[in-house]
Amino acid sequence: MCLFSQICCFLLCSDSLLIFFPLFLTSRLAISNGERWRQLRHFTLTTLKDFGMGRKGMEQWIQEESKYLVARIHGTKASPFDPTYFLSCSVSNVICCLVFGQRFDYNDDHFLHLLDFAFFHPHPLCLQLYDIFPQLMECLPGRHHKLFTGIEELKKFIRKNIQEHEDTLDMSSPRDYIDCFLTRANMEKDLPTTEFNNDNLVPTVLNLFAAGTDSTSSTIKFALSVLSKYPKIQEKMQQEIDTVIGRNRDPFMQDRKSLPFTDAVLHEIQRFMDFVPMGVPHYTLRDILFRSYRIPKVFGNI
Numbered sequence: 001m002c003l004f005s006q007i008c009c010f011l012l013c014s015d016s017l018l019i020f021f022p023l024f025l026t027s028r029l030a031i032s033n034g035e036r037w038r039q040l041r042h043f044t045l046t047t048l049k050d051f052g053m054g055r056k057g058m059e060q061w062i063q064e065e066s067k068y069l070v071a072r073i074h075g076t077k078a079s080p081f082d083p084t085y086f087l088s089c090s091v092s093n094v095i096c097c098l099v100f101g102q103r104f105d106y107n108d109d110h111f112l113h114l115l116d117f118a119f120f121h122p123h124p125l126c127l128q129l130y131d132i133f134p135q136l137m138e139c140l141p142g143r144h145h146k147l148f149t150g151i152e153e154l155k156k157f158i159r160k161n162i163q164e165h166e167d168t169l170d171m172s173s174p175r176d177y178i179d180c181f182l183t184r185a186n187m188e189k190d191l192p193t194t195e196f197n198n199d200n201l202v203p204t205v206l207n208l209f210a211a212g213t214d215s216t217s218s219t220i221k222f223a224l225s226v227l228s229k230y231p232k233i234q235e236k237m238q239q240e241i242d243t244v245i246g247r248n249r250d251p252f253m254q255d256r257k258s259l260p261f262t263d264a265v266l267h268e269i270q271r272f273m274d275f276v277p278m279g280v281p282h283y284t285l286r287d288i289l290f291r292s293y294r295i296p297k298v299f300g301n302i
Contacts (some may be wrong), residue, residue, distance in 0.1 A: 039195045042203055047180045051098050061097045063250040065090050072106055083224065087217040088115050095212050099205055101176035114157055115213075116150070129262050151206070158205045162198065178205065215275060223269045237262045 051058070070089040073083075086106070092115060093103040104111035130137040130144055137144060162178055171183045181201050188194035228236040244258045245251055256263050283298040 035153040037196050040200060043181075043184065043196075044177075044204065044208070047177055048098055050180075051176065058094075058098075059250075060115070061094055065093050065103065066250070067091075068106065072148065077190070083221060084217070085112070085115070087220050088213060091220070092209070092213040095209060098302060099177045099208050101179070110157075154206055154210060155202055158202050158209070159198075162201060162205075177208070208274060218275060219270060219273060222273050222275075226269055226272070233265060237265055 031041070069086055072086050072089075073081075089104075089106045089111070092111075093175045096103055106112075122289060162182075165176075165182060169179060169182055171179075174180045176181055178201070181196060181204075185196040185198075185201070188196050227237075240259055240261050241251075245255055284295050286297050288295040
């Protein structure tokens with residue numbers, strides 16, 4: 001199997017699924033805290049692991065999707081191309097299998113339209129100004145409004161999928177994350193304090209679909225950029241992969257222990273990449289004194 005396919009498979013098989021998008025104002029995972037955050041985070045991680053995230057059960061989905069990705073790249077016939085959409089479609093489809101129980105064709109216009117919205121990033125200055133002056137930026141024209149329009153489009157898509165799941169739900173045999181969430185919601189429907197409802201399901205799925213795709217596809221794209229800059233490292237990785245795996249079969253997670261150099265390079269790429277330099281928003285749980293500046297405790301939940 002080619003080096004490109006190997007990289008995609010190993011990075012997609014990573015144990016961690018970064019769930020982050022800085023402007024998901026109704027987020028239940030990335031920008032949340034307290035009991036809601038604890039319940040939804042624990043449920044999400046447990047459910048995704050049950051469906052194979054970071055385990056052997058997920059390998060088949062990744063291996064199958066990598067074939068679609070490589071076939072699409074071969075279709076360019078060695079002409080220059082931007083890998084962004086190919087990688088976004090590939091990674092998103094793996095997540096869609098977990099969350100929605102289905103994958104989408106790379107030529108699906110509706111799917112590509114949603115990805116357009118999911119990965120539209122306004123200029124960083126717009127985002128910084130919006131964080132500082134949200135009410136003012138709401139009144140001013142700019143590219144940041146397209147981002148919020150895109151989020152609403154994604155929410156409509158997710159609500160439609162949730163409705164389809166509700167219509168065909170079999171609580172004894174959940175097909176994906178949405179089924180598991182709906183099953184839990186049915187079990188706790190008479191509990192006033194439950195966090196398992198559609199108001200929390202929509203933004204949680206939004207986090208998984210958009211932010212998870214963006215983080216992983218950007219990491220793979222960055223890895224390809226780094227390896228193109230260091231051809232000797234790329235060559236050494238290819239030699240190790242050819243020796244251990246060959247080019248006639250797919251890689252498996254168990255191969256990582258036999259590929260120390262390749263594994264080390266991928267870990268170094270992830271360490272070196274500054275994907276979220278500013279991190280997610282935080283606030284103080286108590287008064288803090290930092291270099292003579294007093295940061296007061298913030299009350300309430302996000």
